[in-house]
Amino acid sequence: MNRQIYEIPYGTKDILPGEMKTRRAIENKIIDVFCKWGYDEVKTPSFEYADIFKITDKESDFRFFDRNNNLLALRNDMTAPIARVAANRLQDDNKVKRLCYLSSLYRYENIQAGKQCEFEQAGVELFGASGAAADAEVIVLAAESLKAAGIKNFVISLGHIGFIDGLCREAGLTADQVRMVKECLRRHDAVAMEEIAASIADAGSSLQNVFERLLFLQGGRELLDELAALLQGEAVKKALDDLRQIYSLIEAYGYGSYVSFDLGLNRSLDYYTGMLFEIYLPEIGFSVAGGGRYDRMMDNFGLDCPATGFAMGIERIILALERQGALDYSRRWDVFVAWGEGNILQAIAKADALRKEGRSVKLAVSPMTLEQAAAEVSSNCCSSLVYV
Amino acid sequence: MDEYITIALPKGKLFDKAVDLLAKVGYTAENLSEDSRKLVIANEAAKIKFIIAKTVDVPTYVEYGAADIGIIGKDVLAEENKDIVELLDLKFGKCRLMLAVPEAKRLTRLEDYAHLRVATKYPNCAKKYFDELGIQTEIIKLNGSIELGPIVGLSELIVDIVETGTTLRENNLTEVASIFTATSRLIANKASFRLKFDRISRLTEDLRKVLKEG
Numbered sequence: 111m112n113r114q115i116y117e118i119p120y121g122t123k124d125i126l127p128g129e130m131k132t133r134r135a136i137e138n139k140i141i142d143v144f145c146k147w148g149y150d151e152v153k154t155p156s157f158e159y160a161d162i163f164k165i166t167d168k169e170s171d172f173r174f175f176d177r178n179n180n181l182l183a184l185r186n187d188m189t190a191p192i193a194r195v196a197a198n199r200l201q202d203d204n205k206v207k208r209l210c211y212l213s214s215l216y217r218y219e220n221i222q223a224g225k226q227c228e229f230e231q232a233g234v235e236l237f238g239a240s241g242a243a244a245d246a247e248v249i250v251l252a253a254e255s256l257k258a259a260g261i262k263n264f265v266i267s268l269g270h271i272g273f274i275d276g277l278c279r280e281a282g283l284t285a286d287q288v289r290m291v292k293e294c295l296r297r298h299d300a301v302a303m304e305e306i307a308a309s310i311a312d313a314g315s316s317l318q319n320v321f322e323r324l325l326f327l328q329g330g331r332e333l334l335d336e337l338a339a340l341l342q343g344e345a346v347k348k349a350l351d352d353l354r355q356i357y358s359l360i361e362a363y364g365y366g367s368y369v370s371f372d373l374g375l376n377r378s379l380d381y382y383t384g385m386l387f388e389i390y391l392p393e394i395g396f397s398v399a400g401g402g403r404y405d406r407m408m409d410n411f412g413l414d415c416p417a418t419g420f421a422m423g424i425e426r427i428i429l430a431l432e433r434q435g436a437l438d439y440s441r442r443w444d445v446f447v448a449w450g451e452g453n454i455l456q457a458i459a460k461a462d463a464l465r466k467e468g469r470s471v472k473l474a475v476s477p478m479t480l481e482q483a484a485a486e487v488s489s490n491c492c493s494s495l496v497y498v
Numbered sequence: 499m500d501e502y503i504t505i506a507l508p509k510g511k512l513f514d515k516a517v518d519l520l521a522k523v524g525y526t527a528e529n530l531s532e533d534s535r536k537l538v539i540a541n542e543a544a545k546i547k548f549i550i551a552k553t554v555d556v557p558t559y560v561e562y563g564a565a566d567i568g569i570i571g572k573d574v575l576a577e578e579n580k581d582i583v584e585l586l587d588l589k590f591g592k593c594r595l596m597l598a599v600p601e602a603k604r605l606t607r608l609e610d611y612a613h614l615r616v617a618t619k620y621p622n623c624a625k626k627y628f629d630e631l632g633i634q635t636e637i638i639k640l641n642g643s644i645e646l647g648p649i650v651g652l653s654e655l656i657v658d659i660v661e662t663g664t665t666l667r668e669n670n671l672t673e674v675a676s677i678f679t680a681t682s683r684l685i686a687n688k689a690s691f692r693l694k695f696d697r698i699s700r701l702t703e704d705l706r707k708v709l710k711e712g
Contacts, residue, residue, distance in 0.1 A: 267692050298583035298688060300702075325583070326702075328695045370692065390689040395563020396581075397689065 121218070121227025128439030133428060136259050137212055140232045140422075143255040147247070149210035149234050154191040156214065157182045165190045165410050166381060171218035171227075184216035188421060189381075189407070192235045197411035205238040205415075212424075225396070225425065233401070233421030237408070240416035242352060245385050245403060246359035252389060252399050252420045253365050259427050260436050264391045264398075266360075266368045267328070269375030270353050271382045271402070273337075276345030277320060281311050291321075295376035300325045316340045327373035331357060334371060349384075356385055381407055384418070393433040398426045444469040446492035448483030457498040464496070502545050503690075503697055506565035508553040508574075512682050515590045516569040523704040557582060557685065566690035567698060572680035573659055577620045583686040585702045589709055591682040593659045595623055598671040600648045608633060608675065611654060617647030618657035627657070627677050645669040 118124065125133060141151060160183035163170045170183030185191055188211055196207050212232045219227065234251060236244050249266060256264060274295065278288045287310055294303045304322050311318035320327070320340065327333060334350050334357075341347070353371065360366055377386055377400055386402030401420025408415035431437050445464055449457035454477070461473045472490050474483065480497050487495045505525065507516050513532045520526060527541035527548055539548045551559055557580040559565040568582075571591055575584065597608075597616075605611060614635040618624045621639045628635045638653055640646075645665060647653035657677065660666060666673065684705060686698055 265692050298691070301584050301587045301683060304587075326699050328692065328699075370695070372692065388692075390692045392689075392693055395561065395687045395689045 119227070123226060123228075128441050129428075131441055132437050132439055133424070136428065136431070137230075137232065137424060139258045139260075140255045140424075141210070141212055143251070143258045144210040144232075144234055147208070147234075147251050147254075149208040151210050151212070152192065152195055153211065153213070154185070154188070154195060157184050158191060159183075162190050162194060163187060165193070165407060170216070172216050185213070186215055186217045188213055188215065188231060188233055189235065189404070189419065192419075193237075193407050193417065194411065196235070196237045196417075197408055197413050197415070207237040208234065209237070210234040225423065230424040231421040232424060233419060235417060235419035237415055237417045239418070240403075240405065242355035242359055244416075244418050245352075245356045246363065248401060248418050248420050249356070249369075249385075249387055250360055250363040250365050252387075252401065252422060253368055255422065256389065256399065256427070260431050260434075261391060261398075261427065262434075264368060264389050265370050266365070266387055266389050267372035267375055267397075268353065268356070268369050268385065268387045269372045270349040270385050271376065272349030272352065272384060273346055273373050274324075274376060276343045276347075276349055277317070277324075277341070279345055280341065280343035281317055281321070283310055291324075292376050292380075295324065295374050298325060325374040328370055330371065333373070337373070353385065377402065387420070389422075391430050393430040394426055396426060398423055398430060441491050443472050443490070443492045445471045445494050445496055446474070446483070446487045446490050447471055447496045447498065448474040448478055448480075448486065449498045450479065451477040453477070453498045460496060460498055501694065502540075502547050503567065503694060503701075504547045504549060504565045506549050506551050506556045506559040506568035506570075508556045508568075508570055509550055510553055512553070512569065512571060512591045513550075516588075516682070519588060519590070519705065519708065520569075522708045523701065525701065554578065560685050560687050563687040563689055565687070566694055567684060567686045567701070569682055569684055571682050573620070573623075573678075575683060575685070576678065576680065577622050579622065581688065583688055583691045584683055585686055585691075585698070586684040586705055586709075588682045588684055588705065592679065593661045593681075594679050595620060595657065595659055595677040596673045597627075597655055597657050597675040597677060598660075598666055598673045599655050601670050601672045603648075603654065604672055604674065614655060615653040616655045616657055617644050617653035619644055619659075620657055623677065624657040645671060 160170060160173050160181040163183055163186055166187045166189055168186060170186045172184040174182055176182055192209055192211060196209060200207055214228055214230050216228055234248060236248055253266060278291060290306060294306060303324055307318050307321035311321055334354055338347055338350050357369060360369055375386060381404045382402040383405040384403030388397040388400040390397055399420055399422035403418040405416040407417060447457050447461045457473060461471045464471045472492055483495055483497050507513055509532055517530055525546055527539045527546060530539050530548055549565055554574055556568045556570040557575060557578045560568040560582050561580040573595055615638060616624050616635050617638045617640050619640060621637045624637055644656045644658040647656050691698055
């Protein structure tokens, strides 16, 4: 027989039984943590009017028309849809809203480790709260959910867009120059950053020095003090103060030792207005989670509402766990119930009773002898046999 | 210093210079040579591992975190567009990406070429260059001996790397435009840059000092 293989599109994959079982368990653990922290899970459509995704600066890669010629897009980001839901559908007296999600996203990209064109994110958004308490909450929640998923070692790189903006203001940069600096940070290009530093600040000034080492401004709390002493600008000091406050709360949660300040951190999206963070693990060369404060996004929906949140990549977490050797893809059921000719009714009753006891049961689909049944237990991945 | 740091080195013309430079800051290993049959060469005392890779693969190893850091030409980085940290300009291995035509067919302006077929090992860089000029081209990716393109009628122009220009002259090609100048770079994986920051930033600073002293 000539077997026909049906291909699937670039950047997609099937998740087969063992992997799916493990994956579901991990997803559940993460969502459980979100719920424990008081977040409501929501689901938004996989595709929406394409305009909504412009808010997050990156237009969707998968776009199509509906029958009325409306331009639709597969979602490439969850923050804008969740913000839309919070703004349009959940208007009530309670100004603080905690929402979470587990969703597939679609981006056309070069396939990287744990990142296909279709990939899954779990995340939270906390609306209606400015200030360090909300920021610390989402950072610690990201850490707690990683831990719940089984990840042990990680570093939370914590930065602040207000620090970068403040530096730019202090140096009197034009909008074009600011864009250049941010793009350079986003690309992690220290060589270009050095060239830019030479062109925008006075040689030998502390400002030039800070721009030059911007990508290397990583370290513990003392780094914040060092920078506060070195720089004069109000905005810079405010950002550093904000980070100090957030850090002391993270410490109170017991996660202080996971934090490393990273003041040159600028995530690919442009909408952040305050702290931002990324989480890195030794097992995988890419960040597994990231987020930050985005107080201006709700402007798009006519609301003045601060917001903060994060998202984590499920595939990358799974890849990291796999590399830790922490995953077991084997599947097992408790009981194989087989039956001899004419005994199906008794077998159904037996299977039902066992399931009610909480055991997983596979019921044979045709009659067989005890010998045949014994031989089929292991091919059915069952631990024991009940023969009726 | 309990963890290894893995360094990806490119085979070919950058290899010796990269090894020499790293040795000056104590990053070296016994039998570290390009012809080594071993793919991974370790210095256990200093907790360093070297992997020797084909030039264009170095950024890939680093992007995925298979190597923490690497040394690679900016020309390769510009072409490959990988998500990595570019730490330091190492100044050596200077070369230029340029556009050349057969001497006999040289025209005054680029726009004067009615039909542009461009042979190159750097299709992304070439496309970007012509796109910015608003010139439409047909780009033909070759993997070596790019100069052959115009000689055998495969293309009208070539976009290629030159160091001295000897190969161009020998093949009666003449440079009509320079696209960019490239030197080698120290690069790092984004996660390693955070997780092994102390070691990587110290290495960067040490190399910067060595380069300043010449």
